[in-house]
Amino acid sequence: MMEILRCTVNGRPVEVGIDQRESLADVLRERLGLTSVKKGCEVGECGACTVLVDGTAIDSCIYLGVWAQGKTILTVEGLQNENGELSPIQQAFVEEAAVQCGFCTPGIIMSAVEIVGSGKRYTREELRKLISGHLCRCTGYQNILNAVERAVNEAHKFVGREEQEQ
Amino acid sequence: MFDISSIYQAQSVADAIRALEQDPGALVIAGGTDVLIKVREGKLAGCRLVSIHGLEELKGISQAPNGDIEIGPLSTFRDVTYDKIIRANVPVLGEAADMAGGPQLRAAGTIGGNVCNGITSADTASTLVALEAVLRVRGPRGEREVPISRWYHGVGKVDLAPYEVLTKIVLPRKGYEGFTGHYIKYAMRSAMDIATLGVSCLAQLSQDKRETRQVRLAFGVAGPVPMRAPGAEAAASNRPVEQALAAIGPAALGDVSPRSSWRASREFRLQLVEELSARALAEAMRKGGAQV
DSSP states (O other): OEEEEEEEETTEEEEEEEETTOBHHHIIIIITOOTTSOOSSSSSSSOTTEEEETTEEEEGGGSBGGGGTTOEEEOGGGTSOTTOOOOHHHHHHHHTTOOSSOSSHHHHHHHHHHHHHTTOOOOHHHHHHHTTTOOOSSSOSHHHHHHHHHHHHHHHHHHOOOOOOO | OOOEEEEEEOSSHHHHHHHHHHOTTOEEESSOTTHHHHHHHTTTTTEEEEEOTTOGGGOOEEEOTTSOEEEOTTOBHHHHHHOHHHHHHOHHHHHHHTTSSOHHHHTTOBHHHHHHSOOTTOTTHHHHHHTTOEEEEEETTEEEEEEGGGTEEETTEESOOTTOEEEEEEEOHHHHTTOEEEEEEEOSSSSSOOOSEEEEEEEEEOTTSSBEEEEEEEEESSSSSOEEOHHHHHHHTTSBHHHHHHHHHHHHHTTOOOOOOSSOOHHHHHHHHHHHHHHHHHHHHHHTTOOO
16 A cells, blocks of 8 residues: 655655555654654644644554655654754744753644744733643643743744734 | 445546446435445445545635625635625624634534534534525436425435535525624534534514514524424514514424434433523624624
């Protein structure tokens, strides 16, 4: 049941043979070595496997790899810049000490990328809802929320949109 | 790797129907947020799948010239929530869709899957029942329409033959025009949880906003399938708003048949039915301009 998957991963065109039964999380981890994509619950509850598909955060554990045909995928590996420095969102997680064991972190960062990318401002309650598809068993979420809030506020200075369109 | 014995990626609805005709034992997979979990749990291990994922002809939300709203079943929960037509005409459906699972699930799971899996706790189902939605399905011999009142046959069973595909969820204009609605999901957590009880109420008010006209009430998890509450609707329709509020809960108890499960006892669900019916009606009427 092999098939060739052609898509763009972290800005690079990728052509890889995959089994049709593989989840996108399997493809990214096993075929492409992108181990920032964590497999936690594998039933779409914990959010550790979150990646962006065409800019939208989804759980890659319950998304078939073959469905990514022709799509653009972004994982944490695609965030660092050419010098290897952290992105402002990752930096916000460091500044706010939002990382303890780190297992949930890549997934939450990818959701944060989508949230920050909207260019909007959100209340803390809205941010809570926007990251509610992630489970963290260490930090109690406060610092994570602080980090996401910080990233949103910093990004808003550059790409801010005042209108609450959505 | 998923325990799937075969998966066919359909190129069109016609192609999917053809594939399902050839293999009536195959299951349709759309967003995957339900099927893949059942595969993982072993309930559907070894299944054969026909994927309709990504078929453009099943996406999109539009309004027909007669005012009916037509929802492509591959619209994700998120598509429904943020759609301009839904927001302008039936915001209650978008609000209900926004309560399923969490953000990532809502970006992948589809409203069509939510009604085709025949689950009583489906967050959009009770609102679609209250809206008197019509399901348009296509099979080898063409299309037919099924009112949602005849859609649910039992737990996990809907009026869909093995070789048929849901192609539209239609919200007839008379089902939503003039109504304001409210959906309440009662669950232990505010995200990533399944409803202990779901209540959707639509209300139409008199000109002076002091009396109800038509009231519609529908439940999820108050019985084996999403259901209307005709007794409660009769008790709450064409009444002064205060009377309607007092009458709807007790009357709803006669309409429902919840069971005990590990989530909640029958007794607790009955209490939720009575209390949340009134709360949903109050909020629906408030949105319509009533002072309650």
